[in-house]
Amino acid sequence: MIQLFHVTKYYEGCLALSDISLRIEKGECVLLTGPSGAGKTSLLKLIFGSEHPDDGQILVQNRNIARLRRADVPYHRRTMGFVLQDFKLLPHRTVFENVALPLIIRGLSSFESRRKVIEALRAVGMEHKQPMLASVLSAGEQQRACIARAIVNSPIILLADEPTGNLDPQLTTEIAELFKAINARGTTVMMATHNRQVVEQLNGRVLRLDCGHLLSDQGAYT
Amino acid sequence: MKRLWYFLREAYISLRTHRASTVIGIITTAFTLSSFGTFLLLYHNVHNLIGRVQTNIQIIVYPNDAIEPQQLQGLKNAIQTEPAIDSVQVISKHDALKDFKHQFPDEAHLLEGLGKNPFPASLILNLTETIPSTDMVSNLVNRLQQNPNIERVRYNRAWIERLSLVITYMEIGALIIGGVLALASITIIANTVQLAFYTRQEEIEILRLIGGTNLFISIPYLIEGGVIGGLGGGLALAFLRGGFEFFKHKTHTLSVIGGFSSIFEFFPFSLSLILICGGILLGCVGTLTSMYGWMRFRL
Ligand SMILES: Nc1ncnc2c1ncn2[C@@H]1O[C@H](COP(=O)(O)OP(=O)(O)OP(=O)(O)O)[C@@H](O)[C@H]1O
Ligand SMILES: [Mg+2]
Numbered sequence: 205m206i207q208l209f210h211v212t213k214y215y216e217g218c219l220a221l222s223d224i225s226l227r228i229e230k231g232e233c234v235l236l237t238g239p240s241g242a243g244k245t246s247l248l249k250l251i252f253g254s255e256h257p258d259d260g261q262i263l264v265q266n267r268n269i270a271r272l273r274r275a276d277v278p279y280h281r282r283t284m285g286f287v288l289q290d291f292k293l294l295p296h297r298t299v300f301e302n303v304a305l306p307l308i309i310r311g312l313s314s315f316e317s318r319r320k321v322i323e324a325l326r327a328v329g330m331e332h333k334q335p336m337l338a339s340v341l342s343a344g345e346q347q348r349a350c351i352a353r354a355i356v357n358s359p360i361i362l363l364a365d366e367p368t369g370n371l372d373p374q375l376t377t378e379i380a381e382l383f384k385a386i387n388a389r390g391t392t393v394m395m396a397t398h399n400r401q402v403v404e405q406l407n408g409r410v411l412r413l414d415c416g417h418l419l420s421d422q423g424a425y426t
Numbered sequence: 427m428k429r430l431w432y433f434l435r436e437a438y439i440s441l442r443t444h445r446a447s448t449v450i451g452i453i454t455t456a457f458t459l460s461s462f463g464t465f466l467l468l469y470h471n472v473h474n475l476i477g478r479v480q481t482n483i484q485i486i487v488y489p490n491d492a493i494e495p496q497q498l499q500g501l502k503n504a505i506q507t508e509p510a511i512d513s514v515q516v517i518s519k520h521d522a523l524k525d526f527k528h529q530f531p532d533e534a535h536l537l538e539g540l541g542k543n544p545f546p547a548s549l550i551l552n553l554t555e556t557i558p559s560t561d562m563v564s565n566l567v568n569r570l571q572q573n574p575n576i577e578r579v580r581y582n583r584a585w586i587e588r589l590s591l592v593i594t595y596m597e598i599g600a601l602i603i604g605g606v607l608a609l610a611s612i613t614i615i616a617n618t619v620q621l622a623f624y625t626r627q628e629e630i631e632i633l634r635l636i637g638g639t640n641l642f643i644s645i646p647y648l649i650e651g652g653v654i655g656g657l658g659g660g661l662a663l664a665f666l667r668g669g670f671e672f673f674k675h676k677t678h679t680l681s682v683i684g685g686f687s688s689i690f691e692f693f694p695f696s697l698s699l700i701l702i703c704g705g706i707l708l709g710c711v712g713t714l715t716s717m718y719g720w721m722r723f724r725l
Contacts, residue, residue: 254634281636308429
């Protein structure tokens with residue numbers, strides 16, 4: 205599903221990832237941990253195609269991301285969902301419009317997209333909030349809407365960068381539970397997090413990064 | 427269908443939320459297009475005027491005084507075969523005399539002392555082209571002068587030559603001024619749209635995050651640029667029309683130029699349409715230039 209071969213990444217001469225090799229299978233739940241500046245975000249960005257590796261190869265669903273043409277990057281991203289720490293919703297649109305956006309980009313018919321949006325919102329427990337403006341939602345609701353938007357296309361891979369970073373412990377548990385449920389339905393989940401509670405709750409494979417090096421890789425392949 | 431609706435909505439929202447810069451964009455575009463339009467209007471009218479004057483430009487051929495009437499007819503037929511000639515009008519000595527008497531009845535008595543008619547016969551040639559090239563006219567005149575039956579050919583060479591020169595200069599001027607002004611409005615629109623880009627970076631980032639292509643992201647901005655350009659063009663047209671009517675009114679009441687209103691005219695519909703389409707085109711090009719720089723460094 206995802207394979208990295210000796211991936212190295214520099215930012216203006218400063219090492220962010222050093223010689224990372226790993227293999228992630230379909231349906232796995234992978235947790236990236238490590239101190240700040242370890243390279244967690246960088247690793248996710250490489251897989252997402254928003255950064256290029258300086259060395260090594262990255263295969264995502266047998267597609268070489270390191271050699272992806274710029275014009276193909278958007279199509280690569282449509283096969284994935286990405287949830288960020290700061291929620292990134294369009295504030296002046298309703299919840300429904302925000303979640304429907306990936307489907308509009310793909311040019312789906314209204315009927316089909318309506319069904320998918322409702323389905324995604326139901327999965328995160330937000331179907332009753334769909335006519336509300338994104339700007340009036342609470343933090344937990346915003347993150348739920350973001351998750352709905354990330355899964356509305358039924359992606360094979362769901363990436364998340366500190367999705368609970370801005371949430372209190374109660375909400376953190378709820379959001380972690382959502383990821384667990386999404387993973388249980390077969391979606392490969394890859395999440396960067398500092399939060400030990402989340403790591404324990406998700407009980408997945410744990411990759412420890414520090415200063416761009418992969419220190420340890422624990423947890424069973426499923 | 428859904429996408430189209432999305433694009434239009436996005437463009438509308440962007441235009442509305444950035445009302446100030448939209449208005450500035452429209453006004454500056456209108457201003458540049460009006461300056462260009464003023465020039466175009468001038469050009470259009472001078473061209474028109476020349477067309478009218480040109481129909482009055484005639485080549486007058488004076489045959490030998492001793493020419494027989496049937497020879498005169500033959501000469502007329504010969505000249506009429508020239509491709510550059512539209513029509514030939516024969517004025518016999520008798521006609522010329524009658525014309526004179528008709529035009530100047532008070533002076534008619536001057537002629538009474540003369541035993542024979544002093545007026546020469548003449549042929550008046552009307553050209554097919556309203557704006558003939560100087561080469562064509564001088565070739566024609568040279569050929570006519572070689573004819574033994576013709577004594578003299580009269581035409582206002584300087585006038586024709588100067589006219590074609592003026593037209594050439596105006597065309598070059600139109601090209602230069604048009605180019606400079608087009609560049610100016612492209613820059614202005616590019617800046618207006620760029621402003622929208624900067625204020626909406628976050629939104630663009632989100633669209634990239636969910637796999638929006640550059641094309642998808644830019645179409646609303648292209649529409650936005652086109653709308654600004656088109657409205658600017660429309661406003662420019664209104665300015666020009668207003669200015670034109672005002673000028674017409676002023677000169678009419680002052681009667682500085684007697685037949686102003688009959689001589690000068692506003693753009694025909696097609697030219698007005700071109701001005702508006704030009705505005706739309708400028709808007710789209712402006713958007714593209716601002717986007718090109720912006721997109722290139724983003725992934
Ligand atoms: N765009 C960038 N330009 C320059 N340096 C960068 C850039 N992005 C990341 N870095 C550097 O790369 C290293 C790894 O950063 P990264 O964001 O991957 O860490 P992280 O593990 O996500 O940290 P955090 O837990 O704080 O989010 C850091 O030293 C950071 O300063
Ligand atoms: Mg990070």
